[in-house]
Amino acid sequence: MTDFNTIRQFSFPTIIRFGAGAVKELPAHLLANGLSRPLLVTDPMVSGLDFFKAIKESLTAKSISVEVFSDIHKNPVKSDVLKGGDVYKATNRDCIIGIGGGAAMDVARAIVLRINHHRDLFEYDDLIGGDQYVTEAVPYFITVPTTSGTGSEVGRSAIISEDDTHRKRILFAPKLMAKIVFADPLLTMELPSFITAATGMDALTHNMEAYIAKNFHPMAAGIALEGISLINESIVNAVNKPDLASRSKMMIASLMGAVAFQKGLGVVHSLAHPLSSLLDTHHGLANAVNLPYGMRFNAPGLETEFKRMALTMELSETTGEAVINHLFELNKQLGLPTRLRDIGVKEEHIETLSDLALADFCHPNNPKPVTRNDFKQLYTEAL
Incomplete structure (x- = not known):
């Protein structure tokens, strides 16, 4: 029996641009928001596919400087996130775009957290109350899903495992939600x-x-x-x-x-x-x-x-x-x-x-x- 005297909170996600060809809007969106140096976070397989190369070319054609980070495991671990954060800082990026399935989205979102939050990554584990430490600004974050499974593109959390034990940790905060999602089903057409x-x-x-x-x-x-x-x-x-x-x-x-x-x-x-x-x-x-x-x-x-x-x-x-x-x-x-x-x-x-x-x-x-x-x-x- 539901207790209707209890006050509950409901919330729903971000802007979603959905439909065939939606990803073509990405360059204009970046420029309209004053962004020109994205870090593209993806996995090793996606980074070699034609549609990913086409996304990169569409960005560089608009004089947008692109850096790609794809050195991630299929079940992401902490070291993936730390390496990605280092690349973001070393190459002077101004935003992060997660492109791929759940692994790429999780790593991208965890890098978003990592940039301005300097505690040990797993101190932000939601299951131990770590969300209270997510207090700083985060980079502008965009997601582009290429699979139809995890739905991580509209999420507010990242599941990252410990490198040694592979115990899964959950990093969660509302500000880790993407500012906008470009959900283009054409990007899934070549999936095995x-x-x-x-x-x-x-x-x-x-x-x-x-x-x-x-x-x-x-x-x-x-x-x-x-x-x-x-x-x-x-x-x-x-x-x-x-x-x-x-x-x-x-x-x-x-x-x-x-x-x-x-x-x-x-x-x-x-x-x-x-x-x-x-x-x-x-x-x-x-x-x-x-x-x-x-x-x-x-x-x-x-x-x-x-x-x-x-x-x-x-x-x-x-x-x-x-x-x-x-x-x-x-x-x-x-x-x-x-x-x-x-x-x-x-x-x-x-x-x-x-x-x-x-x-x-x-x-x-x-x-x-x-x-x-x-x-x-x-x-x-x-x-």
Whole structure:
């Protein structure tokens, strides 16, 4: 029962320029804001692609000095951020543009924090109250997503791991939100099918977990349902027969998932994060495999919520089991595995994974409590 005598705060993100060709507006936007020396933060793969080279050329054609930083891991670590901050200062940059998927966005946002905040990076960890130290001005920050998964382009946080233990830390502050997002679905058209599938299931996980998260946020819940609908109608085509419509729907649904999960995430993300930390598993793939099992854990007692998700997905039956079966089938249609053993997990990993999952920051917002034994059983079931 919701207590309507409790005062709550809701907030929603920044300006989003969305549509085919939106990235072409980037040079004019920089110049209109008196900016001419951007640091482009991306990952090693994106830095070599034709569309990235075209973005650079569009900037230099307007006499904008471009510096690129792409020396980052696929699961970013603290040293990535420190190196990027050094490049920003050494080359006298005046703004930061994150271009890519979640890794590039996380590193770019953490560099934004790092420039004028000089404590140890992890003293700003939100889980230990570090947001109170985010008090200084930050560089002008722009994001350009090239995948439809994390939705990090509209976020206010960065997940960065420790170099040695790979423990994930979360850096959060409202001022770390991008001033503007250029969301151009054309930039996703050349993505390989596996990346499209894994990142797309990441976006679906965000929307589904946000919808059932225990916090009261009806605006975020409504956005999550529409995100689920858009992904359900477009992800198979986006992976197997990509066209502008399917890739556009996936990109906007990814943005919506990241807006929605300010309501919270849950058990699936707490199952997935340790796979990235321990085994360097792609985050979207880890979510994809764990999603049906996590939703099966949550379904009892949430019949109303699962019925609404089933209706949103236009399933013939409106039960929790129908939703779960649909998720297994969706992974198969996308060419993704349905068992952890197929992504390198072994029985001897389960104890360590269970410890890491219990320590994760997402499951406290799950609609029902999750114990270490629950995590162990879920990993064992998914193996």
